[in-house]
Amino acid sequence: MALIDRDTLDFLLYDVLDAQALTQLAPYHDHSRETFSQTLDTATRVAETWFLPHNGKADEHEPQFDGDTVTTLAEVKDAFRHFVDAGLLTARLPFEQDGMQLPSLINGACISQFTAANPSSAAYPFLTMAAANLIDHFASDALKQTWLPLMRSGQATGTMVLTEPDVGSSLGDLTTSATPADDGSYRIRGQKMYISGGDHDLTDNIVHLVLARIKGAPAGTRGISLFLVPKWHVDDSGAPSTRNDVALAGLLHKMGYRGTTSTVLTFGEQDQCVGYLIGEAHQGLKYMFMMMNEARVGVGLGAASIACRGYAESLAYARERPQGRLPSCKDASSKPVMIIEHADVRRMLLAQKAYAEGALMLCLYGNRLIDLAEHSDGDEQRNAQQLLDLLTPVIKSWPSEFGLKANELAIQVLGGAGYIREYPVEQCYRDQRLNPIHEGTHGIQGLDLLGRKLWQDNSRGLMALDAAVRATIRTAGEHEELQVMAATLESEWNKASALIQTLGKALAAGDPDRTLANASVFLTWMGHLVVAWQWLWQAQAALASDQPDTFCQGKLQACRYFFRWELPQCNHWHDLLASQDDTCYAMPINAF
Amino acid sequence: MKVLVPIKRVVDYNVKVRVKADNSGVDLANVKMAMNPFCEIAVEEAVRLKEKGVVTEIIAVTVGSKAAQEQLRTAMALGADRSILVETDQEDVQPLAVAKVLKALVEKESPDLVILGKQAIDGDNSQTGQMLAALTGMPQGTFASEVVVADGKVNVTREVDGGLQTVALDLPAVVTTDLRLNEPRYASLPNIMKAKKKPLETVAPGDLGVDLASSTKTLKVEPPAERQAGIKVASVEELVDKLKNEAKVI
Numbered sequence: 001m002a003l004i005d006r007d008t009l010d011f012l013l014y015d016v017l018d019a020q021a022l023t024q025l026a027p028y029h030d031h032s033r034e035t036f037s038q039t040l041d042t043a044t045r046v047a048e049t050w051f052l053p054h055n056g057k058a059d060e061h062e063p064q065f066d067g068d069t070v071t072t073l074a075e076v077k078d079a080f081r082h083f084v085d086a087g088l089l090t091a092r093l094p095f096e097q098d099g100m101q102l103p104s105l106i107n108g109a110c111i112s113q114f115t116a117a118n119p120s121s122a123a124y125p126f127l128t129m130a131a132a133n134l135i136d137h138f139a140s141d142a143l144k145q146t147w148l149p150l151m152r153s154g155q156a157t158g159t160m161v162l163t164e165p166d167v168g169s170s171l172g173d174l175t176t177s178a179t180p181a182d183d184g185s186y187r188i189r190g191q192k193m194y195i196s197g198g199d200h201d202l203t204d205n206i207v208h209l210v211l212a213r214i215k216g217a218p219a220g221t222r223g224i225s226l227f228l229v230p231k232w233h234v235d236d237s238g239a240p241s242t243r244n245d246v247a248l249a250g251l252l253h254k255m256g257y258r259g260t261t262s263t264v265l266t267f268g269e270q271d272q273c274v275g276y277l278i279g280e281a282h283q284g285l286k287y288m289f290m291m292m293n294e295a296r297v298g299v300g301l302g303a304a305s306i307a308c309r310g311y312a313e314s315l316a317y318a319r320e321r322p323q324g325r326l327p328s329c330k331d332a333s334s335k336p337v338m339i340i341e342h343a344d345v346r347r348m349l350l351a352q353k354a355y356a357e358g359a360l361m362l363c364l365y366g367n368r369l370i371d372l373a374e375h376s377d378g379d380e381q382r383n384a385q386q387l388l389d390l391l392t393p394v395i396k397s398w399p400s401e402f403g404l405k406a407n408e409l410a411i412q413v414l415g416g417a418g419y420i421r422e423y424p425v426e427q428c429y430r431d432q433r434l435n436p437i438h439e440g441t442h443g444i445q446g447l448d449l450l451g452r453k454l455w456q457d458n459s460r461g462l463m464a465l466d467a468a469v470r471a472t473i474r475t476a477g478e479h480e481e482l483q484v485m486a487a488t489l490e491s492e493w494n495k496a497s498a499l500i501q502t503l504g505k506a507l508a509a510g511d512p513d514r515t516l517a518n519a520s521v522f523l524t525w526m527g528h529l530v531v532a533w534q535w536l537w538q539a540q541a542a543l544a545s546d547q548p549d550t551f552c553q554g555k556l557q558a559c560r561y562f563f564r565w566e567l568p569q570c571n572h573w574h575d576l577l578a579s580q581d582d583t584c585y586a587m588p589i590n591a592f
Numbered sequence: 593m594k595v596l597v598p599i600k601r602v603v604d605y606n607v608k609v610r611v612k613a614d615n616s617g618v619d620l621a622n623v624k625m626a627m628n629p630f631c632e633i634a635v636e637e638a639v640r641l642k643e644k645g646v647v648t649e650i651i652a653v654t655v656g657s658k659a660a661q662e663q664l665r666t667a668m669a670l671g672a673d674r675s676i677l678v679e680t681d682q683e684d685v686q687p688l689a690v691a692k693v694l695k696a697l698v699e700k701e702s703p704d705l706v707i708l709g710k711q712a713i714d715g716d717n718s719q720t721g722q723m724l725a726a727l728t729g730m731p732q733g734t735f736a737s738e739v740v741v742a743d744g745k746v747n748v749t750r751e752v753d754g755g756l757q758t759v760a761l762d763l764p765a766v767v768t769t770d771l772r773l774n775e776p777r778y779a780s781l782p783n784i785m786k787a788k789k790k791p792l793e794t795v796a797p798g799d800l801g802v803d804l805a806s807s808t809k810t811l812k813v814e815p816p817a818e819r820q821a822g823i824k825v826a827s828v829e830e831l832v833d834k835l836k837n838e839a840k841v842i
Contacts, residue, residue: 002606006624034662035784038669041626042778087781100781335821547622 003047003116004308004360007551009040009109012361015545016538017368022103025375027094036106039091043110046086050079051118058120058259059427063200065251070199070261076121080202083114083125084154092129093152104374108301108367112360115305119431120259124157126298127197131158131209134291135228138279143228147207150238156205160291161229161265163194169444171285172220176212176267178227178275188212188229188275189268191249194438198263199231199248204240206231209291210267210275211284218282226284227275229267245273256430295439296396297366303435304359307403310410310428311352317414317423318345339413348409354558354566355406358531359399361538366395383464390453390461391530393445398527400435401442407432446519449526451512454500462500469493469533476540481556485536485563489529492570496529499578506580517585518577525573532567535559593741594649595638596703598694599631599667601660602714615812617684618714627663629776630709632670633769636776637739638707639671646741647705649673653697655690655804657681661792668787669779677794682804687715689804691723696800698728703764705746710735710768721768731761735770 013019014033023031054075063072083089091107093099102110114122132151135144135158150156167174176190188210192198199206208229217223232240245268252262267273279287318340325337339345369391372384407429411418418425436442454462469489477486503522506515539559542552575581603609603618604626610619627635641647652667652675654660664675678693698706711718725732733739733748737756740747741763749758751770761767779787797804825831835842 006604006606007622010624030785030788034665035788037662038666038779038784039781041666042781042784045778085780086778087783091781095785098782100785102781548619551622 003044003052003312004112004305005312006040006044007547008308008357008360009112011542011545011547011551011555012357012364012538013105013109015547016361016541017105017364019103019105019368022105022368022371025103025371027101027375028103028371030095030101031103036103039100039102039106040109040113042086043088044113046082046088047113047117050075050082051114051121054079054121055118055259056421056424056427058118059256059430060421062253062258063251063261065199065248070201070248070251072200072202072259072261076124076259077202079118079121080124080154080157083122089125089129089154090152097152104367104370105364108297108364111298112301112305112308112363115302116309118259119302119306120257122302123257123260124197124200124202125154127160128154128156128158130291130294130298131160131207133294134209134287135207135278137290138226138287139228139276140278143276143278146234146238147228147230150205150234151207155203155238156207156230157197157200157203159195159197159206159208160288160295161192161195161198161208161210162288163192165191165193165264168194169441171211171224174211174213174224176210178212178214178225178277180214181274186212186214186227186275186277187268187271188227188273189271192265192267193263194252195263195265196260196438198261198265199251200261204232205234208246208265209278209288211288212267212275214281221285223282224284225281226278226287228278229273229275233274245270255433256427257434292439293392296392296445297363297370299435299439300359300366300395300397300399301363303399303403303432304356304363306428306432306435307352307356307359307399307406310407310425310432311349311356313423313425313428314352314410314413314418315340315349317417318349345413348413350558350561351565352406352409353554354535354562355402357538357558358535358562359403359406361534362395362531363399365534366391382460386457386461387464387468389456390449390465393440393449393453393523394527394530396439397436397442397445397523398531400432401524401527402531403435404429404432442523443520446521446523447516450503450519450522451507451516455504455507459504465530466493466497469529472533472537472540476536479540479543481543482536482539482559485539485559488563488567489532489536492529492532492567495574496526499574502578514580514582514585518581521573521576525570525577528566528570528573532562532570535562593641593647593705594651594701594703595641595647596694596697596701596706597631597634597638597650597652597667597672598690598706598708598720599635599652599654599663600628600709600712600714601625601654601656601663602628602712605629605713611813611815615814617810617813625659625662627666628709628712628714630711630713630769630771631663631667632709632776633771633773634707634709635667635670635672636774637736637767637769638705639777640774641705641739641741642671651675651701651703653678653694655680655685655693655797664792665784665787666779668790668792669784670777671783672790674791674793677792678797678800679794680797680804684715684806684810685804686806686808687717687719688723689802689806690720691727692802693797693800693804694720694724695727696802698724698730698764700800705741705764706730706766707739708766708768710770718768721766725766728766730764730766731759732766732768733759733761734768736767737770737772739767739773 090099091102178186210227235241247266249264322336369384369388410425476482542555604624612619638650650672652672655678735751738749
């Protein structure tokens with residue numbers, strides 16, 4: 001059984017998202033479908049051989065802390081080493097830095113194989129890539145020269161250190177402090193919490209990217225700076241020399257993602273924690289958001305992959321598990337049917353397909369926008385950047401919310417077998433449960449979308465989205481099978497445009513507390529519209545492709561499912577939003 | 593020392609193959625293709641010999657359509673130095689025709705060793721290596737689980753029914769690989785890009801003086817019959833009776 005079916009990936013990459021067109025962009029000239037395919041082969045092989053087999057074991061045997069060092073499974077170290085050796089850690093870097101100049105789209109497809117196989121072991125290299133990219137963008141040459149070679153070669157991993165015991169979503173209130181020292185560095189002091197990969201024994205060194213407030217800095221988000229804080233100081237060769245004053249206070253014990261350490265870190269208990277300022281003072285949050293936006297698209301992709309994994313597992317089970325007979329069969333001695341024959345099981349499988357493949361499409365689309373935003377020019381570049389900015393909260397949240405629903409259905413398909421740890425789907429569900437929480441909760445994403453992203457740049461992102469949706473409605477309308485769905489989407493989209501204008505006016509009128517009260521409903525509603533658009537796109541691409549009939553049928557039926565079973569919920573959400581329903585908002589706190 | 597590694601493009605081993613509706617063959621439309629797994633083992637063995645300093649040049653070769661370039665690139669990403677595509681649009685080229693092509697290439701390239709997979713997972717013929725040895729007069733060591741080159745000879749440990757058999761062959765020789773010979777590596781991403789710059793030569797079968805025409809004709813391809821449900825027997829006696837009188841296997 002494939003983790004994520006290659007036909008599904010290839011269809012999205014080549015028939016829907018036209019990956020080959022990316023080779024027209026200058027940095028990707030040397031690429032072709034052949035190099036993309038070989039790269040995906042290697043990624044799949046590494047994921048299946050070194051990540052998949054210990055997924056359950058790493059869940060069962062969490063990393064251990066004996067008060068001095070953290071111990072992880074040997075398999076996690078092996079997996080990390082193979083990820084590095086295969087060149088996956090540096091796949092997106094330029095050729096001159098020993099990278100592959102791989103498009104973000106293909107990189108995303110590769111990454112999906114790892115999060116499907118083993119999300120917690122995959123977290124270490126993913127964090128390292130994101131942290132190294134941030135250093136590469138904003139740090140001084142001196143910092144880059146010291147730390148990037150260690151991170152790019154897998155000798156040090158990276159972390160993102162934002163949250164404190166009392167400060168999570170509201171970063172403006174963070175209290176970790178940075179005091180300038182005579183040598184130009186800073187002394188960091190404070191406690192941080194929920195830091196993924198904050199300590200482990202995979203590599204000799206760890207590079208923490210820490211948000212802290214320089215003494216005397218302005219209050220709020222404008223006074224936050226970003227620091228590079230190594231676990232070990234290094235000598236001229238890059239080898240660890242002396243310990244920096246960063247201590248692991250303890251490991252946190254999670255519901256899922258248990259192979260990734262989640263840590264409480266104490267910085268500067270001895271007042272000796274050295275940190276190096278990245279970029280300019282007080283610009284830290286802006287820098288961190290570059291990493292954060294990358295991470296948010298990554299969370300969506302991880303969520304989509306885990307949904308795909310659960311779908312694949314439950315589909316394989318449903319095809320092979322004999323149980324019961326169809327209602328029309330009255331012969332008790334007849335052979336039981338495979339459970340996939342039962343209508344309700346097919347409903348659960350089709351719902352999973354619609355969620356999982358819809359989410360995967362959304363995230364790969366986001367990765368393609370990254371390619372265009374980085375390397376195309378003119379209007380195409382601007383459009384891509386604005387669309388990406390607008391859709392990032394949707395890309396992060398929709399797969400997290402509906403991927404979880406998909407995993408719940410995977411458990412239900414397996415029944416009792418789904419609830420026990422001998423089968424992998426309950427772990428999928430527990431791992432997945434993190435995704436609506438980290439990298440900005442669902443609620444935060446809703447506020448970001450309705451409170452900020454829709455209106456920035458004079459709503460140009462929304463205009464680009466409008467144009468893209470209407471283009472698909474037109475193309476899909478040319479297929480007889482899709483005409484009704486195209487018309488449905490058009491009418492929903494017209495309603496959406498009107499509602500967004502109404503909400504914009506309400507926000508401008510100045511009661512943000514009330515207008516934003518239902519922001520998370522807005523996020524889900526918008527997500528459903530975007531995914532409906534993309535399902536129509538998938539269906540149209542399937543009809544226009546030379547894929548086998550059963551494949552196209554599957555895509556068409558999943559699209560129909562989404563339009564018939566899912567999209568109607570938008571009416572309800574639309575009503576809540578249009579009436580600015582205040583049932584929750586108006587509930588007096590003391591009446592709970 | 594030069595090694596020739598013939599490889600084959602086949603349906604990926606993960607794919608569940610479907611028979612075409614007209615029973616003329618296996619449906620290859622939109623099916624993921626890959627290098628035959630036994631050929632991967634052959635490439636790996638050649639690369640390991642090169643890493644040991646025994647081999648200086650590895651040439652990958654295949655007979656197939658233009659699309660088979662993809663598998664030659666993979667071979668080069670794994671470590672082959674250059675490759676040759678003997679291009680033909682003819683489907684289902686038979687082992688004898690492939691062996692004749694390889695014989696012509698052996699004459700042209702004069703390799704010291706030809707390492708091939710023991711069989712391809714599509715046709716399952718297990719004939720090409722043996723036929724090549726017969727046509728060229730080279731000694732053969734088939735189903736190899738260990739290959740050691742020393743003192744102008746190659747010692748090949750073969751997996752035979754009764755256990756392991758080691759043969760010493762004079763060079764040049766033909767070796768076919770079994771499953772346990774090695775664990776093939778994956779192509780690292782930088783090597784995939786480097787492989788694009790390695791030479792890939794395309795020749796026509798006619799240029800080598802070989803006619804690919806087949807002497808066998810495929811009449812019909814059908815999926816295996818679906819397995820029938822079994823029955824439960826009440827006793828060992830009944831089982832023995834059924835094996836003896838119904839199945840007639842004892």
